[in-house]
Amino acid sequence: ETGVTQTPRHLVMGMTNKKSLKCEQHLGHNAMYWYKQSAKKPLELMFVYNFKEQTENNSVPSRFSPECPNSSHLFLHLHTLQPEDSALYLCASSQDTGSRNYGYTFGSGTRLTVV
Amino acid sequence: KNQVEQSPQSLIILEGKNCTLQCNYTVSPFSNLRWYKQDTGRGPVSLTIMTFSENTKSNGRYTATLDADTKQSSLHITASQLSDSASYICVVSASGYSSASKIIFGSGTRLSIRP
Numbered sequence: 001e002t003g004v005t006q007t008p009r010h011l012v013m014g015m016t017n018k019k020s021l022k023c024e025q026h027l028g029h030n031a032m033y034w035y036k037q038s039a040k041k042p043l044e045l046m047f048v049y050n051f052k053e054q055t056e057n058n059s060v061p062s063r064f065s066p067e068c069p070n071s072s073h074l075f076l077h078l079h080t081l082q083p084e085d086s087a088l089y090l091c092a093s094s095q096d097t098g099s100r101n102y103g104y105t106f107g108s109g110t111r112l113t114v115v
Numbered sequence: 116k117n118q119v120e121q122s123p124q125s126l127i128i129l130e131g132k133n134c135t136l137q138c139n140y141t142v143s144p145f146s147n148l149r150w151y152k153q154d155t156g157r158g159p160v161s162l163t164i165m166t167f168s169e170n171t172k173s174n175g176r177y178t179a180t181l182d183a184d185t186k187q188s189s190l191h192i193t194a195s196q197l198s199d200s201a202s203y204i205c206v207v208s209a210s211g212y213s214s215a216s217k218i219i220f221g222s223g224t225r226l227s228i229r230p
Contacts, residue, residue: 002158002160004158006158009156033215040124040222041222042119042219042220042221042222042223043159043204043220045215045216045218048215056214056215056216058216090158090159092158097214097215103161103164104159104161106158106159106160107158108156108157108158109156109157109158111156
């Protein structure tokens, strides 16, 4: 394990469902990120939190709603998703967003399938 | 436009053989370049990080090179093993920013090692 834990590992949901992805890090980092990874495409940045405050929202549709109750936990709430939202959702953490080299530590991801 | 292009898209080699993966980038101003290894169903794990002044860096059987003038990097794998089967992702960071959106990911090279 890398120190960043994501649950669930796999999720199948209907387009009318509401579900949440969870990410937890035990590294003492202050920045956490959500990325979307689709087949044969580069990772897409979705949200950035630094010291619990959202600092970046990369034009993500409102059907994705992040929550960061503390520096160790990050959630991604999902509702009324579309089939094209099926992807691997990766959580990452780093010491903070001001670190020049951004030493990311990634979780293993949640494989999401929308049916 | 900041971009990272990787080639080949996929590669199959026999166990024990060497291979080289390529990364070309147009990210400017350049801060650093990382190579990540992503096993199937897992998150990316950092292999090496290179800054402007570094030409070569090794991590076991992995050797990364950087030519900042031509904006090219390569990852050479020596004496490949079955466990090297994975996607290898090149990531370039732009300097002067604290934004995570200035970290540009390539699409990756899918490497398969055959016994």
